Amino acid sequence: MPQLNPAPWFIILIFSWAMFLTIIPPKILAHTFPNEPSTQSTKEIMTKPWNWPWH
Incomplete structure (x- = not known):
């Protein structure tokens, strides 16, 4: 049963992690995004309440 012999699998594990x-x-760290996120304003948006009749 070759699965029980750790010699080739350990070397493959070490090389793959290396x-x-x-x-x-x-x-991955050199990747740049084409559109950098911009900061949004902290000003609160004033919304108008709905004055619809609810019947």
Whole structure:
């Protein structure tokens, strides 16, 4: 049963995590969004209440 032999699977695990931790994060962190979010005003919007009859 080759699943019980940890030698090849441990090396694959180590190399895959090494690739994940060294190659992928800089690519993700270098990504820029085309439209940066802008700050919204803190002014409260005055809304008019509905004066509809409820019958």
